[in-house]
Amino acid sequence: MRRLIGRYIPTIVKTAIAAGIFYFLLAKGVIELQPLAELLVHHNLAILSAILLMGGLLVGASRWWILLRSAEIPMSLLNVVRLYLIGAFFSTWLPGAAGGDMARALYVVKGLESRRSTAVLTIALDRAFALWGLLGIAAMLAMSNWQSRELQPVLAYYIWLITGAILVCAVGGLAVYFIARFVHIPVWPRWAAKARPIAHQLGRAIVLIVGHKGAMLSCATLSIAASGLVALGIVIISSAFEFGPAPLVAALAGVIGNISSAVPLTPGGLGVGEAVFAKICLELGSNVGPYATIYLAFRIVMAVVGFCGALFWLTKNFPACPKTDLCKSD
Template sequence: MFRSLFKKSHVLLLIKLSLAVVLVWVLLNSGQLDFRSILVVFDNLDLFIPALVCLFLGIVISGFRWWLLLRATGNNIPLGTVLNLQLIGSFFSTWLPGAAGGDAIRGVQVFRLLKNGRSTALLSIVADRVFAMIGLISIAVLVSFLLPKAISPDAEIFQYAGLIQTLAYVLIGGMVFGLLGIYLALRFSVIDYLPIKIRHYLHPFGVTILMYLRAWPTLLLCLAVSVLATGIVIIGMITIASIFPYAANPQITAIAGVFGNLFSVIPITPGGVGVGESVFSRVCAELAARAAPFATIYFSFRVGMLIVNIPGMIVSLFYSTARHRKKADTLN
């Protein structure tokens, strides 16, 4: 009993929760975060509701991208079903602090839906996560062209411009070397020289990659969809920021939002709580060259994400109820 309560995963979750609490406490004590001023978003529903629409559309558009990736691997799941699973996954990623995130939930549901092609379907979730990252970096690159005209003359822009360039180079280099590695592996049949067990595990990856290479027009469409999904979420964040009188320029908010979202993905705390706020606040403060409770804006964005993921909770309950009914019918 004692061991079950203190499993490694539970200890790790406790550490992450503690770190999140510490980061939020530091933000509050340093004046970067003000919980009371968050309530102002509910007094400006003319801006907050359109922002929520943008955030929700970002989730739906991301679901459309995942549907495209599934179809590219021959898994023709109806678009409505994929969007439902996307809503469920987004809900679990946003609301629950446990180790089983939204991607794991999507994987479990897809595994239950399919009898064939399960491996390629599960790998499509990995591909979807990669395209989400590509969308973030692409938006950062696009906004960086407008950034010099929007920042304060005293701002430290070079480190952020350099970081954006580095991320873009790493992304492009990774794609080039990845494609080159795949070509060489296929050209010289490298997999044939590996042990049978390793070949067995690598086979689904090889099949999935070949399917994606053959469906390269779909991948280009997924790239465009990723930029659209990220862009509309950033627009929602800028709209939320416009509610606060101390907000930075839209370009600065966009860059800070991209970095905040990028660092929130790193599993340091559950959902990146405290991490995204800290990064967002620092970027805004340095680029705007002034102090303000910028973390409040990102936390308000997080509140908005909680609200727009309520439909995912409803869909999750519907799926759970439908599954129990089906199981009961089978037993009867």
Template sequence: MLRAVKKSHVFLLIKLTLAVILVMVLLNSGQLDFRSILIVFEKLDLFVPALVCLFLGIVISGFRWWLLLRATDNNIPLGTVLNLQLIGSFFSTWLPGAAGGDAVRGVQVFRLLKNGRSTALLSIVADRVFAMIGLISVAVLVSFFLPMAISPDASIYEYVGLIQTLAFVLVGAIILALVGIYSALRFSFIDYLPVKIRHYLHPFGVTLLMYLRAWPTLLICWAVSVLATGIVIIGMVTIASIFSYAANPQVTAIAGIFGNLFSVIPITPGGVGVGESVFSKVCVELAARTAPFATIYFSFRVGMLIVNIPGMIVSLFYSTARHREKADASI
């Protein structure tokens, strides 16, 4: 146990070091300017609506998770799910450690339920998958309008090709998963596996079957994912409009999607430095000019910190309520 804790601390230290290095590189290369971030607080007529969009993205994502929970017969009230979503988003945004938002959501769901815990925990994984599907879907939609908004010298085909590749991989993965599930059920492949492996795979099989039976709900989750991602990107584009050197909205949208995609990769805590680097690179290549574009993405990150303050408040009240329940139960 002690070794595991020490190992997690080492990995966290490495990630923090990489984040600092990436931010320093961005600062030294002129791609990031901390001082110009303060301008967003002078343009509240744009920054406040952007914050509303970012907050709505969190809430809409919570609604998607609620739908996924219901699809597995875990009927947790919508208000409770939204509270847990706010708490999870707060922990993901504010804390650099291993106790991420998904882990916090998982712990709270485990405490709430007596039955169906495994399917409820797997709904968090499904929620992450749909978040990725939403990002790629919005990228595909924006790519149709991209050629009309960029310089003729820009590397458009490279990014359109990458978006198409991501879409094909996504569709291929879904088809492959469906064929695999059908084959496993049709030919009883699971029966040939050792008992221990079957024991671990059983919750996955049950959850997948429940989702397949609730396929209309999955289609709704896809639409909700597109809406959640789209409104967050609108918020990012609104933040970008505050800066005079910002690229066109279409370019900013594509750059924001790629920045968010790469931020998910656990290279640094919260993708700090990674998202900014990718966002800046995409803006430079598609806008065919240089500017401190990473500042825009970092300002978006500041906005996310602000809109997750309600999650901190909910977390405090939620913890207090849990302590009171324990105290009442011990009496």
């Protein structure tokens, strides 16, 4: 009983944090529920945004497929898309925007007879490329807003923050590759001996995947494209509201909001992305409004798009343990 209670305590705490953030946003007037009806009035904009967001997911699935190919795991593109959409659905409900990656990893581990660690590694690399795409688009958008002199002090803060995050990611990535490529531990401690085979496999996989320079460039380009489609989808949703900020401001706030939502603080980053989006819009926007409502509307549209993943999960169109179908070549 204690073990069962302990399993649900983190979820309860995260849900309570999300509720607290939403209560604070409602109390401050930063988020309002009534304007969400604008999505029904401007349903054409909501549909167009959903198409762009779906496009972003499909581009992301293509990126993961390239990583799997680089790791010499011949999973079919159709199954990759199915898994990616399932992950998009679960990312709405599991803690942090990266929660959907856990669902993908579980399906991959069930579906492969070998090289499971390498397949899970490609999911981690896919998430790293997704972060790179968000940071790259954020940097471009911040520089695009630079022409407004009165906003330069605030933009300078975000530019330094984004640049620092890019440098940290670059240094971390190079460090991981350097360790995998050149560092060899001849004798492992007894407590870590069981992890040695997995560490060696992951090290070889990192060297193998990163060695495909063309594939890495393609993944980086696709990451920028996917983040750009998502940013454009947020701008279109923002245009449905009378208090919506300027397109470049909405795009920048949306991208940074997505980065913040990846922090596993609340289920699906609920409340975190809304708060960050509202903060940036209030700092860079020319008017005042319940900006967090816009990001909540984006989250609703994204949940509708992720429903495609729910269909694959509920109807079992994707086999839970496809020993032969999962790695079927195109």
